[in-house]
Amino acid sequence: MYIYIVGEIEKFPSMNRASLGEFEHIVLAAVLRLRDDAYGMMIRREILERTGQDASIGAVYTTLDRLKAKGFVSSYVGEKTAERGGRSKKYFEITSSGVEALQASVERLASMWDGVLRPGPAGAI
Amino acid sequence: MIPRCRNSISELQSALVSCEKADDFYGQGEVLRQLGHFAKGRGHFKESCEFYMKAHICFRNVKDHFAEAGLLIDLGQALESLDDHDAASSAYRDANRALKWAVEQENEKTTLMTASKEDKARPHRFAEKMLYLFLPKGQREHIPGDLEEEFKEVILPKFGRSYAQFWYWSQVLRSIVASNKWAARFIAYGGGVAGFYQVAKGLFQDWGWIEGDESEIKEKEVKRNL
Numbered sequence: 001m002y003i004y005i006v007g008e009i010e011k012f013p014s015m016n017r018a019s020l021g022e023f024e025h026i027v028l029a030a031v032l033r034l035r036d037d038a039y040g041m042m043i044r045r046e047i048l049e050r051t052g053q054d055a056s057i058g059a060v061y062t063t064l065d066r067l068k069a070k071g072f073v074s075s076y077v078g079e080k081t082a083e084r085g086g087r088s089k090k091y092f093e094i095t096s097s098g099v100e101a102l103q104a105s106v107e108r109l110a111s112m113w114d115g116v117l118r119p120g121p122a123g124a125i
Numbered sequence: 126m127i128p129r130c131r132n133s134i135s136e137l138q139s140a141l142v143s144c145e146k147a148d149d150f151y152g153q154g155e156v157l158r159q160l161g162h163f164a165k166g167r168g169h170f171k172e173s174c175e176f177y178m179k180a181h182i183c184f185r186n187v188k189d190h191f192a193e194a195g196l197l198i199d200l201g202q203a204l205e206s207l208d209d210h211d212a213a214s215s216a217y218r219d220a221n222r223a224l225k226w227a228v229e230q231e232n233e234k235t236t237l238m239t240a241s242k243e244d245k246a247r248p249h250r251f252a253e254k255m256l257y258l259f260l261p262k263g264q265r266e267h268i269p270g271d272l273e274e275e276f277k278e279v280i281l282p283k284f285g286r287s288y289a290q291f292w293y294w295s296q297v298l299r300s301i302v303a304s305n306k307w308a309a310r311f312i313a314y315g316g317g318v319a320g321f322y323q324v325a326k327g328l329f330q331d332w333g334w335i336e337g338d339e340s341e342i343k344e345k346e347v348k349r350n351l
Contacts, residue, residue, distance in 0.1 A: 039267075039271070040267055040268065045275075056300045056302075057271050057296060058260070058299060058300025058301060058302070058303035058304035058305075059299070059303035061267065061268055061304055065264075081274075083273070083278060084273055085269070085270060085273045087266050087267070087269060088266060089270065
């Protein structure tokens with residue numbers, strides 16, 4: 001159990017400018033879908049609703065920070081509201097290089113699956 | 126024990142005795158008030174005044190200012206019947222004062238209840254402090270804000286307070302681990318080292334590799350000598 005926990009910690013994704021990791025891909029797609037309403041909790045909710053993956057808000061923010069460092073998203077600080085205990089929201093927007101990276105990632109995946117997935121009974125692969 | 130609508134004076138007296146035995150000031154006050162009404166109904170105004178005075182003291186002891194004010198008004202009416210108008214007006218003044226206290230008391234209660242309700246409708250403060258302590262500087266404002274918004278708008282109305290607090294705590298711990306590698310390492314490795322030390326200490330002492338402190342050594346010597 002202990003070795004598993006330490007292993008999980010050491011598996012933290014490293015900065016790789018060339019490609020998008022799976023979770024980075026999901027987060028970037030969520031930002032693209034939400035458009036003007038893309039802030040931490042909404043992104044988390046979108047991921048939960050679409051993929052069923054219950055990501056922690058910390059994981060979402062860490063990924064967003066990494067995407068920002070890569071230049072795939074930009075951010076701006078929004079309004080402070082009472083229901084947030086007087087704290088402000090941090091909105092994210094996808095940049096043109098973010099859209100390109102997402103498209104490239106989708107194309108890479110599609111080319112890998114090309115010819116492997118074929119329609120048939122019980123979704124045979 | 127709160128006696129109600131006693132029909133005879135003997136019933137009221139026995140109720141009063143049992144309230145006195147039980148140190149039930151509220152019950153005593155209520156019985157004495159009924160005794161006062163009983164005496165007043167039969168034209169014994171002097172006796173009724175005495176009962177009202179005693180009842181007034183009982184209610185003051187339990188700080189029931191509404192009941193106290195009501196009694197002082199009854200007392201004033203009984204005193205008016207005895208043509209003691211000065212004492213009656215003094216009783217009415219006291220009733221007015223008691224009523225003010227009662228209103229203040231009610232306001233305090235309402236304020237306390239509102240404050241406790243507000244406290245219940247927000248996450249544990251300690252969890253918020255944990256977030257502030259372990260999150261990187263850039264995320265200290267937005268992550269707690271997002272979590273509080275979700276807590277208040279979705280989780281609390283949907284699942285109730287206990288689950289909402291559990292959810293908040295789980296999010297806090299997961300967020301700390303996810304957003305701060307060093308905090309996660311500190312918790313995991315620190316816990317591991319502490320656990321390993323405890324196990325090793327236990328094993329080595331059992332095998333006699335560690336002698337332990339002076340008192341343990343003396344105990345062992347005593348056992349050997351026996």
